[in-house]
Amino acid sequence: MGNNSGQLPGKRSYRYLKVILSLAFGIFLLWLISRDQDFELIFNEVREANYFWIILAAVFAAMSHLLRALRWNVLVNSLGYNANTWQSFNAVMIGYLSNLAVPRLGEITRCVMLGRLTKAPINSLFGTVVAERVFDMFTLMAILALTIAFQYEFLKSFLYRFFVSPLMIMETKGWWYLMVILFMAIILLTAAFLFIKRKLSTSESGGFYYKLKRQVTGLKNGMLTIWTIKRKVLFIFYSILIWMCYLLTVYFCFFAIEATAHLSIQAAVTLLAVGSLGIVAPVPGGIGTYHFLTILTLTELYGIVSEPATSYAYISHAIQTLVIIIIGSAAWFSISFQKKTGNISHV
Numbered sequence: 001m002g003n004n005s006g007q008l009p010g011k012r013s014y015r016y017l018k019v020i021l022s023l024a025f026g027i028f029l030l031w032l033i034s035r036d037q038d039f040e041l042i043f044n045e046v047r048e049a050n051y052f053w054i055i056l057a058a059v060f061a062a063m064s065h066l067l068r069a070l071r072w073n074v075l076v077n078s079l080g081y082n083a084n085t086w087q088s089f090n091a092v093m094i095g096y097l098s099n100l101a102v103p104r105l106g107e108i109t110r111c112v113m114l115g116r117l118t119k120a121p122i123n124s125l126f127g128t129v130v131a132e133r134v135f136d137m138f139t140l141m142a143i144l145a146l147t148i149a150f151q152y153e154f155l156k157s158f159l160y161r162f163f164v165s166p167l168m169i170m171e172t173k174g175w176w177y178l179m180v181i182l183f184m185a186i187i188l189l190t191a192a193f194l195f196i197k198r199k200l201s202t203s204e205s206g207g208f209y210y211k212l213k214r215q216v217t218g219l220k221n222g223m224l225t226i227w228t229i230k231r232k233v234l235f236i237f238y239s240i241l242i243w244m245c246y247l248l249t250v251y252f253c254f255f256a257i258e259a260t261a262h263l264s265i266q267a268a269v270t271l272l273a274v275g276s277l278g279i280v281a282p283v284p285g286g287i288g289t290y291h292f293l294t295i296l297t298l299t300e301l302y303g304i305v306s307e308p309a310t311s312y313a314y315i316s317h318a319i320q321t322l323v324i325i326i327i328g329s330a331a332w333f334s335i336s337f338q339k340k341t342g343n344i345s346h347v
Contacts, residue, residue: 045311049256054319057252061323064245068092071238075128078229081120088114090331097328100321107133113335139243140280144273151270247272253316259308260298271297275316290317 069089076083095110111125229235251268254260274297278290291313298309 042307042311042314045257045259045308046315049311049315051256053252053255054315057249057256057316058319058323060245060248060252061320062327064242064249065089065092065096065323065327067238067242067245071235071242072128072132074229074231074235074238075131076114076118076120076125077231079120079124079128081118083114083118083120087117090335091117093324093328093331094335096324097332100324117335135239137280139239140273140276143243143269143276147270147273151266243272246276249319250275250316253312253319256315257308257312259304260312263302267302270301286317 066085066089069085069092072092073083073085073088076088091110091114094113095106097106098109099106107129108126111122111129114120115122115125247265247268250272251265254263254268271294274293275290278293279286291310294313294316295306295309298304298312299306304312
């Protein structure tokens with residue numbers, strides 16, 4: 001008991017340090033891409049933006065979160081547990097709110113929240129979230145691949161300058177170091193996997209590895225729902241709608257600023273693919289990484305002047321962040337109020 005309590009402050013400090021470092025990295029990127037720009041011009045662009053399109057983009061951003069909750073319900077129901085739409089939606093939004101503070105914390109938070117509301121096992125719920133994330137990552141990779149395939153002539157100089165060329169100028173010694181580190185990592189991970197697998201197979205009832213085995217089994221059952229979904233067509237339908245909402249959020253933001261109003265839906269697809277990489281980076285809310293990739297794409301690919309490109313990045317990121325803060329906070333207060341009044345339903 002004493003050991004656990006002694007470790008907690010250290011774990012918390014390590015977690016806070018990671019958050020501070022990742023946030024500092026994001027802020028550094030913001031400074032790096034904005035240091036030579038005219039801030040007055042950027043703020044004028046933001047102040048004079050067409051807020052009709054900004055509000056419309058915010059509506060579709062909120063719709064994407066609702067659709068994500070509906071899609072998650074398909075996986076949760078496949079496990080044999082019932083969660084209504086608002087329970088899942090509140091859990092998803094609180095999870096996103098947590099991600100703004102600590103990257104990837106939201107995946108755990110939303111599982112804990114829905115687990116308390118529905119009595120579903122948290123490890124199984126987390127397995128469904130992992131399955132969701134893997135599916136979304138493959139979808140994003142597919143969008144990136146299709147974007148490059150259909151716009152290769154347009155994109156090839158951009159890709160060569162910012163991705164291929166930096167890899168080519170890496171010294172041979174650097175490649176060898178990278179390969180050795182990768183090889184050692186594979187060996188260590190394989191050894192750890194085989195050791196834990198052997199321990200789990202010989203675990204005794206009540207022991208640590210027995211409890212771990214139960215957690216792993218629940219996690220695996222949750223992840224396997226991606227293959228055993230009862231309503232696969234509905235899951236895919238929701239997934240398509242989610243990405244359509246993401247796309248329209250990006251596209252409608254174009255019309256908020258005069259300098260980007262001429263860009264096509266094809267440009268929105270490219271920006272969605274690149275910007276999504278910035279959002280999934282281990283930085284709170286994608287701060288800095290999203291802006292860096294968005295501004296780079298707009299300036300280098302589409303010839304947008306750096307100040308309007310920066311204004312667009314700030315506006316599009318702010319929309320997504322404000323939607324999460326407003327709806328996530330409302331979800332938190334809603335659940336807190338239901339707990340106090342004892343009106344939480346588990347059905």
